[in-house]
Amino acid sequence: MGKPDGKVADDAVSLRTNPGESSRATYSDNDDLDIPETAIDDLPPNYTESESLLPPPDAQTAAPGSGLAMAQTPFVEDAMRFNDLNTGAQYWMAKSLESPANLERHIRHLAAIPPRPYIKLVGTHIETTRDSKGKMEKNTITDFDVSIELTPYLYSDAQYRRSWDYIRTVENGEKVRRGTIFRKRAPGSNQSIEVxxxxxxxxxxxxxxxxxSHAGLKVFALQRRMTGFDEEHVKRKLRELVNRTNYRGHLKVELVTKDSLIECYNEARINKWRLTTWIQMLFTFTLLFIFSWPYLWLRTKRWEVVVSEWPFSxxxxxxxxxxxxxxEDQWFNMWGRAISSAVLRKRQALLDQTDLRRAEEPEPTFESGNSTVDGAVGLFRAGISAMDEVNRHLGWGGDC
Structure with a gap:
């Protein structure tokens, strides 16, 4: 996501009003994963939990900072919305959005909703086997697939939607689509305003x-971005964390952002067809997309000129x-044990506060009153601990 440049564009409009707000210093910033108990009790809520903290206000009267609640109902009555389930992208189509006033209000409405960035760790190894005919086959086995959402840390106070987000338009020197097919800079972008x-x-x-614009097919896009996050630093620390478990497979650490793209299409039959799932599948399976994609690409004029930025720092x-x-270091210190435990347990899940608390709590004791049952439970736990220790010392997850 890149590091912050330290300056906000002159036309940037903050979507939050937080006078006198300062960064909180709640967590310890040490490399040995020493986490104070108060840190666990003061966690920001999950994204899904935070949606229910406030009642949905009317979109016309919603106060700044209530972006998640505002998004519960469409901003315009005649809106058709299409969602990409994989990326979280939203595609809107409404005749009313061809009015400049309605379009501006709709974009500001959606810009108040944060992107959903995730840190994702995936470990795999190659397993070679023989089939029934004696032929060698190589299969990719997923050892673990762990994700942690960063959205709560884009708020200084998630309950009251306090953040540093703002909306801006692209600079003249940026290469983007400006009602065009190809990306380009604005005319005269090599000159400063002063000259x-x-x-x-x-x-x-x-x-x-x-x-x-009189274009038959046109799209107005909004990009939501997390800024000021040192992605490479966090990736490096997570790789070191997994390597300390003596993992010998193929590790992939990446930052994945969902809900980052919003596109508003003009009302046209072809635009409706291009966003309909069964038509997309039909064109894919029949290979008609080979002909339809160039046609749509050449006919569609795109405006990719608005960005909603959500600073991490x-x-x-x-x-x-x-x-x-x-x-970033405080986040790593807070989540390090939970991530390490999830990796060793070979989990494939999105971690949440439950995992965070469980990583800090001692193993619960179980006493049924039956010595046989208690002994079996004790042996089971001892076996898991022994396996973890063997993995740490001898290595695990290598190709075989």
Missing amino acids: GGVPKPTLQEWCHRYSA RIADDGTKQYVSIS
Whole structure:
């Protein structure tokens, strides 16, 4: 996601109002994973939990910071919404969105909802076997697939939707689609405003340009982004964490962002067809997409000019780095034990607060009153612990 540049564009509009807000220092920032008990009790809520903390306000009167609640109902009555279940992308189509005022309000409405970034760790190994005919086969086996959501840490107070997010339009020097098929810079972008350059258009101006276009197929896009997150630093620490378990398979650590793309299409029969699932599947299976994709690509004019940025951190005027909630090291110290435990248990799951608390709590005792049952439970736990220790010392997950 990149590091923050420390400056916010002049036309950037904050979607939150947090006067006097400062970064909280709740968690210990040590490399030995020493986590204070208060850290576990003061965790931000899950994304899904935070949706129910406030009642859904009316979209017209919702206060700044209530973005998740605002999104529960469509902003425009005639809207058709299509969702990509894999990426979380949303595609909207409504005749009313061809009005510049409605389009601007709709974009601001959706920009108040955060992206959903995840840290994902996947471990695999290659297993070679013989089939019934004696032929060698290689199969990829997934050892673990663990994800942790970062969305709660984009808020300084998730319950009241306090964050540092803002909406901005692209700079003249950025290569993006500006009502065009190809990406390009704005005319005269090599000149600064001081020497006669044209200032970049505002969101309102871009909405008017979109509405004034006579293109038969057109799309107005919004990108939601997490900024100020040191992705490479976190990846490096997670790789070191997994390597300390003596894992010998193929490890992939990546940052995956869902709910990042919003596209508003003009009302047209072809646009409705291109977003209908069964039509997409029909064109895929019959290979008609070979002909339809170039046609759609050449006919569709795209405006990719608006960005909703959600800072994980930012650079203050005095040059110091400020975090909206916790730092990357604090996040790692908080989640390190839970991730290590999930990897050793070969889990394939999204970790949540339950996993975080369980990693910090001692193993619960079980006494049934029956010595035979208690002995069996004790042997089972001892066997799991022994397997973990053997894996740590001798290695596990290698190709075979």
